[in-house]
Amino acid sequence: MPPRKRRSRGHIEELPSGSFRAVVFAGLDPLTGRERRIRETARTHAEATKLLTKLQRQVDENKQPKSSITVGQAVAQWLEVADLQTTTRERYDDLIRLYVLPTFGTLQAGKLDAELLERFYARLQKCRELCTGRSRNHVCRPLSASTTRKVHYILRAALDRAVRWRHLGVNPATLAEPPAPSKAEPDPPSAAEAAAILNESWRDPEWGLLLWLTMLVGPRRGEISALRWRHVDLDRATIWVERNNTQTRGGVTEKDTKTGHKRRVALDPHTVDLLRSQSDLWRQRSDDLSLEFTAEGFVFSPSPDGVTPYAPRAISQRYRRLALRLNLRSTRLHSLRHYSATELVAAGVDIRTVAGRLGHGSGGATTLRVYAAWVEEADRRAATTMAAVLPRPVPSRRQPGPYEDIAAALREEIRSGRLSPGDQLPTMAELAVANSCAVGTAHRAVALIREEGLIDVARGRRAVVLPTPPGAKL
Numbered sequence: 399m400p401p402r403k404r405r406s407r408g409h410i411e412e413l414p415s416g417s418f419r420a421v422v423f424a425g426l427d428p429l430t431g432r433e434r435r436i437r438e439t440a441r442t443h444a445e446a447t448k449l450l451t452k453l454q455r456q457v458d459e460n461k462q463p464k465s466s467i468t469v470g471q472a473v474a475q476w477l478e479v480a481d482l483q484t485t486t487r488e489r490y491d492d493l494i495r496l497y498v499l500p501t502f503g504t505l506q507a508g509k510l511d512a513e514l515l516e517r518f519y520a521r522l523q524k525c526r527e528l529c530t531g532r533s534r535n536h537v538c539r540p541l542s543a544s545t546t547r548k549v550h551y552i553l554r555a556a557l558d559r560a561v562r563w564r565h566l567g568v569n570p571a572t573l574a575e576p577p578a579p580s581k582a583e584p585d586p587p588s589a590a591e592a593a594a595i596l597n598e599s600w601r602d603p604e605w606g607l608l609l610w611l612t613m614l615v616g617p618r619r620g621e622i623s624a625l626r627w628r629h630v631d632l633d634r635a636t637i638w639v640e641r642n643n644t645q646t647r648g649g650v651t652e653k654d655t656k657t658g659h660k661r662r663v664a665l666d667p668h669t670v671d672l673l674r675s676q677s678d679l680w681r682q683r684s685d686d687l688s689l690e691f692t693a694e695g696f697v698f699s700p701s702p703d704g705v706t707p708y709a710p711r712a713i714s715q716r717y718r719r720l721a722l723r724l725n726l727r728s729t730r731l732h733s734l735r736h737y738s739a740t741e742l743v744a745a746g747v748d749i750r751t752v753a754g755r756l757g758h759g760s761g762g763a764t765t766l767r768v769y770a771a772w773v774e775e776a777d778r779r780a781a782t783t784m785a786a787v788l789p790r791p792v793p794s795r796r797q798p799g800p801y802e803d804i805a806a807a808l809r810e811e812i813r814s815g816r817l818s819p820g821d822q823l824p825t826m827a828e829l830a831v832a833n834s835c836a837v838g839t840a841h842r843a844v845a846l847i848r849e850e851g852l853i854d855v856a857r858g859r860r861a862v863v864l865p866t867p868p869g870a871k872l
Contacts, residue, residue: 410450467507470498477556507560511570526541552572587734592728598720608622616756622713624642644710692704717731743769802843804839823862825860
């Protein structure tokens with residue numbers, strides 16, 4: 399069997415222009431399987447020889463990282479020490495299994511570079527299956543920008559840990575640019591849709607009250623799920639939002655809110671009456687079942703003793719079924735949170751108050767960024783209000799200028815016939831002396847009656863009165 403021919407590491411080729419180009423083999427592309435080659439051009443063959451040596455050295459350095467750790471190993475080691483919430487870890491596990499390991503799992507981490515990563519992100523946003531586009535039966539489904547950014551964060555964090563542990567010299571993911579974050583677009587229900595939601599949901603008063611509070615207070619689904627009776631102060635007409643339920647594969651877990659801060663939200667008298675009726679219903683139910691009603695019980699619970707909350711996903715799924723029955727534009731429970739925010743902003747409530755009710759941090763910056771369109775609408779109404787308050791200006795009548803007085807006098811002489819068609823007007827100097835004004839003022843007066851078609855002015859000649867057109871007003 400003849401020996402296998404080795405692929406040439408590089409060569410120099412002469413171009414039609416007379417220049418020389420150094421070409422070096424740089425391995426196979428993990429995305430397409432095609433050969434990767436780097437090229438540089440020089441004016442002479444000697445310079446191209448130096449470039450060839452330099453490019454080969456760069457390829458050699460890239461192929462020899464400090465260790466042979468693969469991307470899959472770097473990610474696994476990072477997950478061992480990463481401090482992640484359970485829900486975040488489960489989401490990252492899915493992204494690693496679906497996108498990172500199939501593409502880069504066995505690739506040496508030292509062979510990654512910014513170009514490869516950015517091409518990877520671009521292909522994910524075209525098709526999450528990284529298809530070649532040649533299959534006619536395949537329908538591409540792009541990966542969202544936010545999910546692609548999570549993939550970038552995983553790779554960057556894992557390789558950053560590998561650099562810290564001296565498995566790599568540099569982190570190529572820090573040089574790669576992830577896709578820009580997609581702009582948040584609130585999708586609140588319209589007034590008609592909001593009324594339909596409440597009318598339909600109130601067939602079950604407890605379900606109707608849950609959606610009512612979501613639209614009024616704007617809690618996240620985990621926050622409404624974790625609401626206990628001890629968080630409700632009916633005497634002071636307030637609700638404390640201080641806990642949040644998360645749902646993982648292991649079940650429902652109660653923890654702090656998303657921002658880690660609790661907030662107090664004021665209630666209106668009607669909502670207080672609804673919550674008091676709900677409380678009375680729970681007390682009556684507990685008495686009928688010989689159970690003890692406690693403040694630790696959940697306001698919304700599927701169990702008769704109120705010790706078990708509704709799972710956050712169950713709330714979202716039930717709302718989705720309701721939205722599909724009503725043919726709503728959005729089937730997301732989060733749209734009710736948008737409804738609460740947009741209605742408050744559009745009504746002119748200040749941004750800090752809205753941010754406080756929603757639990758947004760950063761002093762209202764998030765609220766302002768997400769609901770900027772509704773802020774503009776409220777600002778436009780404020781402008782209309784100010785325009786109605788301000789007194790309407792009544793401009794004083796402008797006094798005619800000196801040149802207008804001269805033009806009026808000339809116009810009167812033409813109207814009265816003292817200046818007939820064909821007669822010449824006085825020179826500019828004569829008009830200036832007669833009216834005790836500057837020559838420029840006389841020029842402006844003559845130009846004004848010229849625009850009216852009463853005279854003809856030619857360079858180097860005196861102005862001549864024209865015949866008055868029929869029906870012209872003087």
